Amino acid sequence: MNNWTRRKPILPPGEGSADALPPSLSWPQLMAMGVGAIIGTGILTLIGVGVDRAGPAVLISFAIAGAVCACAALAYAELSAMMPAAGSAYSYSYAGLGEAFAWIVGWSLILEYSLVVSTVAVGWSGYASPLLMSVGFPEALTHGPELGGLINLPAVGIIAVVAGLLLLGTRESARINSVLVVVKIVTLLLFVGYTLPHFDAANFEPFMPFGYTAQVGSDGVQRGVMAAAAIIFFAFYGFDAISTAAEETKRPARDLPIAIIGSMTVCTLIYMLVAATAVGAISFTRFADSPEPLALILRSIGQGGIAQIVATTAVVALPTVLLAFLYGQSRIFLAMARDGFLPQRLARISARGTPTRITLLTAAIVAVLAGLLPIGKVAALANAGTLIAFTAVGLCLLVLRRRAPDIPRPFRIRAVWLVGLGTIGGCFYLFLSLPAETLLWCLVWNLIGLGLYSAYGQRRSAVGRLGIDA
Numbered sequence: 001m002n003n004w005t006r007r008k009p010i011l012p013p014g015e016g017s018a019d020a021l022p023p024s025l026s027w028p029q030l031m032a033m034g035v036g037a038i039i040g041t042g043i044l045t046l047i048g049v050g051v052d053r054a055g056p057a058v059l060i061s062f063a064i065a066g067a068v069c070a071c072a073a074l075a076y077a078e079l080s081a082m083m084p085a086a087g088s089a090y091s092y093s094y095a096g097l098g099e100a101f102a103w104i105v106g107w108s109l110i111l112e113y114s115l116v117v118s119t120v121a122v123g124w125s126g127y128a129s130p131l132l133m134s135v136g137f138p139e140a141l142t143h144g145p146e147l148g149g150l151i152n153l154p155a156v157g158i159i160a161v162v163a164g165l166l167l168l169g170t171r172e173s174a175r176i177n178s179v180l181v182v183v184k185i186v187t188l189l190l191f192v193g194y195t196l197p198h199f200d201a202a203n204f205e206p207f208m209p210f211g212y213t214a215q216v217g218s219d220g221v222q223r224g225v226m227a228a229a230a231i232i233f234f235a236f237y238g239f240d241a242i243s244t245a246a247e248e249t250k251r252p253a254r255d256l257p258i259a260i261i262g263s264m265t266v267c268t269l270i271y272m273l274v275a276a277t278a279v280g281a282i283s284f285t286r287f288a289d290s291p292e293p294l295a296l297i298l299r300s301i302g303q304g305g306i307a308q309i310v311a312t313t314a315v316v317a318l319p320t321v322l323l324a325f326l327y328g329q330s331r332i333f334l335a336m337a338r339d340g341f342l343p344q345r346l347a348r349i350s351a352r353g354t355p356t357r358i359t360l361l362t363a364a365i366v367a368v369l370a371g372l373l374p375i376g377k378v379a380a381l382a383n384a385g386t387l388i389a390f391t392a393v394g395l396c397l398l399v400l401r402r403r404a405p406d407i408p409r410p411f412r413i414r415a416v417w418l419v420g421l422g423t424i425g426g427c428f429y430l431f432l433s434l435p436a437e438t439l440l441w442c443l444v445w446n447l448i449g450l451g452l453y454s455a456y457g458q459r460r461s462a463v464g465r466l467g468i469d470a
Contacts, residue, residue: 004098004099004100004458005098005099005100006098006099006461006463007094007095007096007097007098007099007463008091008094008095008099008102008339008463009095010082010083010095010400010404010407020247020349021086021170021247021248021334021349021353021354021355022248022353023247023248023249023250024169024170024171024174024248024250024353025170025171025174025245025248025249025250025255026249026250026251026255027254027255027256027258027259027262028178029171029174029175029177029178030242030245030249030255030256030258030259030260030263031242031258031259031262031263031266032174032177032178032181033174033177033241033242033245033259033263033323033324033327034238034239034241034242034259034260034262034263034264034267034324035181035184035185035263035266035267036177036180036181036184036238036320036321036323036324037238037239037241037242037320037321037324037325037328038235038236038237038238038239038263038264038267039181039184039185039188039267039270039271040120040238040318040320040321046231046232046234046235047274047275047278047287047293047294048287048288048290048292048293048296049228049231049232050062050228050231050232050275051228051278051279051284051287051288051293052221052223052288053210053221053222053223053224053227053228053231054208054210054223054224054225054227054228054229055206055207055208055209055210055284056203056204056205056206056207056208056279056284057207057208057209057210057212057225057228058225058228058232058275058279058284059272059275059276059279060208060225060229061225061226061228061229061232062229062232062235062268062271062272062275063272064225064226064229064426065229065232065233065235065236065430066236066264066268066271066272067422067426068233068390068422068423068426068427068430069233069236069237069239069264069390070264070268071394071419071420071422071423071426072240072390072393072394072423072427073239073260073261073264074261074413074419075393075394075396075397075413075419075420075423076088076089076239076240076242076243076260076393077256077257077260077261077411077413078257078397078409078411078412078413079092079243079393079396079397079400080242080243080246080252080256080257080260081252081253081256081257081409081410081411082400082407082408082409082410082411083095083246084246084247084249084252084253084256085246085247085335086244086245086246086247086248086331086332086334086335087106087244087331087332087334087335087336088109088240088241088243088244088246088328088331088332088335088389089105089109089240089243089389089390089392089393089396090102090105090106090109090332090335090336091335092392092393092396092400093105093106093392093393093396094339094463095396095400096395096396096399096400096403097392097395097396097399099457099458099461099463100450100453100458101392103341103449103450103453103457104388104446104449104450104453105388105389105392106332106335106336106341107445107446107449107452108384108385108386108388108389108446108449109329109332109385109389110329110332110333110385111381111382111384111385111445112237112382112385112386112389113325113326113328113329113332114329114365114366114369115369115381115382115385116321116325116382117159117322117325117326117329117366117369117370118155118366118369118370118373119370119382120318120321120322120325121152121155121156121158121159121322121366121367121370122144122152122155122370123318124154124155124158124315124318124319124322125142125152125154125155125158125370127311127315127318128154128158128315129142129154131315132154141153141154142154144371144372144373144374145372146373146374151371151372152370152371152372153371155367155370155371156367156370156371158319158322159322159326159363159366159367159370160363160367161319162319162322162323162326162363163326163359163360163362163363165323166323166326166327166330166354166359167350167352167354167356167359167360168352168354169352169353169354170245170248170327170353170354173323173327176323177320177323177324180316180317180319180320181317181320183313183316183317184313184317184320185270187309187310187313187317188270188274190306190309190310191274191277191294191297191298191306191310192273192274192277194298194301194303194306195277195278195280195281195297195298195301196277196280198280198281198282198301199277199280199281200280200281201280203279203280203281203282203283203284204279204280208225210223210224210225210227211223211224211225212224212225212226213225213226215227222433222435226429226430226433227433229430229433230383230430230431230433230434231383233383233386233387233430234382234383235271236264236267236268236271237386237390238263238321238324238325239260239263239264239267240328240386240389240390241324241325241327241328242256242259242260242263243256243260244327244328244331244332245327245328245331247331252410253410253411254410256411257410257411274294278293278294278297281297281300281301282297282300282301286300287300292311294307294310295307295308295310295311298310326359326362326363326366329362329366330355330358330359330362331355333346333358333361333362334346334347334355334358337358338462339461339462339463340460340461340462340463341457341460341461344462345357346358346361381438381441381442381445383430383434383438384431384434384438384439384441384442385442385445387427387428387430387431387434388427388431388442388446390423390427391423391424391427391428391431393423394419394420394421394422394423394424394427395420395424397413397416397419397420397423398416398417398420398421401416
C-alpha cells in the first residue's frame with residue numbers, strides 16, 4: 001500500500017526538470033489564456049441550456065458555479081505559486097496526497113481536457129460546416145459516423161491548426177490567442193450594448209419556476225437552480241489551464257495568482273452581465289435550450305446583422321478554447337511522462353522550446369475523439385473530471401498547510417479553511433447534482449484508471465524506481 005501513498009518531494013522554484021520548458025509568459029498572456037479558455041461555448045450556448053433548467057434564476061446558478069470556481073481559483077493560485085510545475089492539479093496531488101491520488105487526478109484531467117477540446121472542436125465545426133458546404137465541401141465529411149457521416153473533418157482540421165500554433169512556440173501562440181480573446185470580449189460587449197435598451201424586468205417573472213434543488217421533470221430532464229449550476233459550471237472552468245503554464249512563466253510567484261484570479265473575476269462579471277441582459281431582453285421560454293441563444297435573442301429584437309457578427313465570432317474566437325486546453329493537456333501529459341507514467345522519451349523538448357512529441361500525441365487523441373466518436377453522449381463527463389480535480393486541489397491546499405507549513409508560499413490565502421472547504425464542499429455538491437448516467441460513467445472511467453495504475457503505473461513510477469519518496 002506504500003506504493004499508493006508515496007509522495008513526490010516539493011522542489012523549490014527553478015529546481016525542476018533538467019529539460020525544463022523555457023519561461024516566456026507573463027501575466028497578460030496568462031490572463032488571456034484563462035479568459036480564452038473560460039469564455040467559449042459556455043456563454044455562446046449554455047445560457048440557453050441554463051434558462052431551460054432554471055428559468056431567470058439562472059443568474060443564481062451562474063453565481064453559485066462562479067463562487068465554487070472562485071474558491072478553487074484561490075487554491076490554484078497558492079499552489080501554483082508554491083509549486084510552479086507543468087502538471088497542475090496532478091503535480092499538487094502527487095506532493096500532497098500521494099501517487100495513487102495523483103494518478104486518479106491526472107486520469108480525471110485527461111478526461112476533462114480531452115472531452116473539452118473534442119467537444120469545442122465539434123461545436124466549432126457546427127458553425128463552420130455550413131460555410132464550407134456553401135462552397136461545395138462534402139456534407140459526409142462534416143459529421144462523424146454517429147450522425148451518418150464519415151468523419152468530422154472540420155473538427156479534425158481545427159485541432160491540427162491549433163496544434164500547429166502550439167508547435168510554433170508558446171510565446172507566438174500566446175500572442176495570437178490574446179488578439180482572439182479581445183475579439184471575443186468586444187463581441188460579447190456588443191451583445192450587451194444592443195440588448196440593454198430592450199431590458200424588461202417583467203421577463204424575470206416567475207423568477208424560479210423550477211425550484212432550487214435538482215429534480216427530474218416529467219420529460220426526464222433535471223431542472224432547478226442546482227441542476228443548472230452543475231451544467232453551467234462547464235462555462236467557468238478553464239482557469240486551471242493557466243496553472244499548467246507555471247513552468248513557462250517568467251515570474252510565477254507574481255504572475256500566476258494575478259492571471260488565475262484576474263481571469264476568473266473578468267469572466268464572472270461578463271457572464272453575469274450577458275445572462276442578465278439576455279433574460280431581460282425577451283422571455284426566457286423563447287430561447288430556452290436554443291443551440292445559439294445569443295444570436296436568437298438579437299434576431300428577436302431586430303438586430304439580425306449583429307446576430308450574424310456573433311455567429312461569425314464563434315467561428316473565429318472559439319479556437320482560443322482549443323488552444324488553452326490542448327496546451328494544458330500536453331503539459332499534464334509532459335509531467336506524467338517525466339514521472340514515468342508515460343514513455344519518458346515523449347518528454348523531450350524541441351529546439352523551439354516546445355514538447356513536440358507530447359503535443360502531437362495529444363492532438364492525435366483528441367482528433368480521433370472529435371472526428372469519429374459520439375462525443376455528444378459523453379461530453380458531460382468533462383464536468384465530472386474537472387470536479388474531481390478541483391476537489392483534490394482544495395484538499396491539497398489544506399493538507400499541505402498542515403504537512404508542510406514552513407515551505408515558502410509567495411501567494412498565501414487568508415481564511416484557508418473557508419476556501420479549502422468551500423472548494424471541496426461546493427464541488428462535491430455540484431458533483432452529486434450531475435445526471436446519474438454521468439456519475440456512473442465517471443465511476444467506470446476511474447475504475448479503469450485504478451486498474452491501469454495497479455497493472456502498469458505503480459511499476460513505472462520514477463519516484464518509486466529512484467526511491468525519492470517525500
